[in-house]
Amino acid sequence: MERHRTQKGRKPLLSVYGSIIIVILVCSLGYGLLYNGGGANVLMEEEQRIADEEAAAIIAAAPTPTPQTVVTPGSGRLIPYMANNLWGYKNTSGEIVILPVYSAAKEFEGNVAFAAQNGLYGLINRSGAWIAEPIWSNVSSFSEGYAGVEQDGKWGFIDQNGNVVINYTYREVGPFSCGRAAVRSASSYGYIDVAGNIAITEKWSSANPFSNDLAFVTLSSKGYIIDKLGEPRITLNSGTSGEGFCEDFALIDDNGSCYFMNRYGKSAFRKTYSAALPFSGGYAAIREEGLWGFINDMGVTAIAPQYMEARSFSNGMAAVKNAEGLWGYIDIAGTLKIDYRYSDPGSFMDGFAVSMRDGSWYIVDKSGSEALLY
Numbered sequence: 001m002e003r004h005r006t007q008k009g010r011k012p013l014l015s016v017y018g019s020i021i022i023v024i025l026v027c028s029l030g031y032g033l034l035y036n037g038g039g040a041n042v043l044m045e046e047e048q049r050i051a052d053e054e055a056a057a058i059i060a061a062a063p064t065p066t067p068q069t070v071v072t073p074g075s076g077r078l079i080p081y082m083a084n085n086l087w088g089y090k091n092t093s094g095e096i097v098i099l100p101v102y103s104a105a106k107e108f109e110g111n112v113a114f115a116a117q118n119g120l121y122g123l124i125n126r127s128g129a130w131i132a133e134p135i136w137s138n139v140s141s142f143s144e145g146y147a148g149v150e151q152d153g154k155w156g157f158i159d160q161n162g163n164v165v166i167n168y169t170y171r172e173v174g175p176f177s178c179g180r181a182a183v184r185s186a187s188s189y190g191y192i193d194v195a196g197n198i199a200i201t202e203k204w205s206s207a208n209p210f211s212n213d214l215a216f217v218t219l220s221s222k223g224y225i226i227d228k229l230g231e232p233r234i235t236l237n238s239g240t241s242g243e244g245f246c247e248d249f250a251l252i253d254d255n256g257s258c259y260f261m262n263r264y265g266k267s268a269f270r271k272t273y274s275a276a277l278p279f280s281g282g283y284a285a286i287r288e289e290g291l292w293g294f295i296n297d298m299g300v301t302a303i304a305p306q307y308m309e310a311r312s313f314s315n316g317m318a319a320v321k322n323a324e325g326l327w328g329y330i331d332i333a334g335t336l337k338i339d340y341r342y343s344d345p346g347s348f349m350d351g352f353a354v355s356m357r358d359g360s361w362y363i364v365d366k367s368g369s370e371a372l373l374y
Contacts, residue, residue: 094371132162269299
């Protein structure tokens with residue numbers, strides 16, 4: 001009798017197991033039907049819809065980003081322009097790259113430029129974003145990777161990331177050249193190296209940048225050419241001054257008469273001029289009998305004096321002024337490549353010059369084609 005009860009009690013348990021198996025089979029069949037009929041896709045689309053709504057809610061709650069100032073891709077040379085008393089940047093086609101939002105702007109040097117807001121300079125990239133916030137009252141161009149910056153009346157140097165590499169110490173600084181920069185802590189000038197160490201003691205009345213490892217300095221009324229250790233290599237005559245060596249020659253003004261000096265302190269061409277400009281691109285502008293022409297690095301007249309005024313060659317082009325007071329551009333052969341039409345000519349850089357005509361500034365290429373700057 002007891003065994004009979006036990007056997008009868010097993011039947012409900014088997015029945016439950018059977019029911020579970022049947023439910024699993026039915027669910028599996030239903031899922032298969034849904035999948036074949038697009039049911040899985042419907043479920044995925046519903047999940048995506050919920051996710052999209054959640055993302056939209058997050059974006060709506062976030063702060064509005066600063067509007068992007070880049071209008072046109074900014075490869076190549078970028079040039080400051082003014083609109084409504086604010087400065088921005090255009091490319092050489094005259095297209096706006098960075099909108100005018102700065103109180104001042106300097107030309108890009110590679111991928112960085114100094115720009116100002118509220119009278120203080122900072123460092124921006126080609127998108128117009130600040131690399132270094134505007135904190136400097138004055139700045140100088142980059143040279144050998146460093147730029148002079150002034151804060152609270154003292155000058156130091158930064159790198160192109162905006163990092164201070166030489167502390168604010170000096171009342172005045174010059175550009176780095178040949179690993180030296182002229183500096184002044186008090187009334188006299190000396191030189192520092194790229195680590196900020198004193199390389200030449202501050203004792204000179206004036207100090208020019210180094211070139212070809214030589215620099216022009218004065219002590220009282222006497223002029224010298226010194227080496228990178230500060231040792232005088234050449235002593236100049238009284239009343240003589242120079243602008244430093246350019247392309248192996250130094251331009252010397254000897255009491256109103258100009259000549260070119262070689263590295264040995266001698267007159268390079270044994271000839272004097274009433275005025276001259278330093279060598280640039282293998283040529284130097286010189287004035288004889290009231291007219292300007294050009295000599296080459298052998299001292300030979302390459303372009304006869306015929307212009308009322310002349311500027312140095314840059315990118316193979318030099319600005320020259322005619323008798324009517326207008327400027328045009330010649331090439332190294334002396335051929336007039338761009339007609340006389342400018343009142344203020346700029347030097348060529350990367351194939352373009354910024355020059356003024358009829359009160360407006362234009363971006364000019366070597367063929368004379370123009371794009372309005374502002």
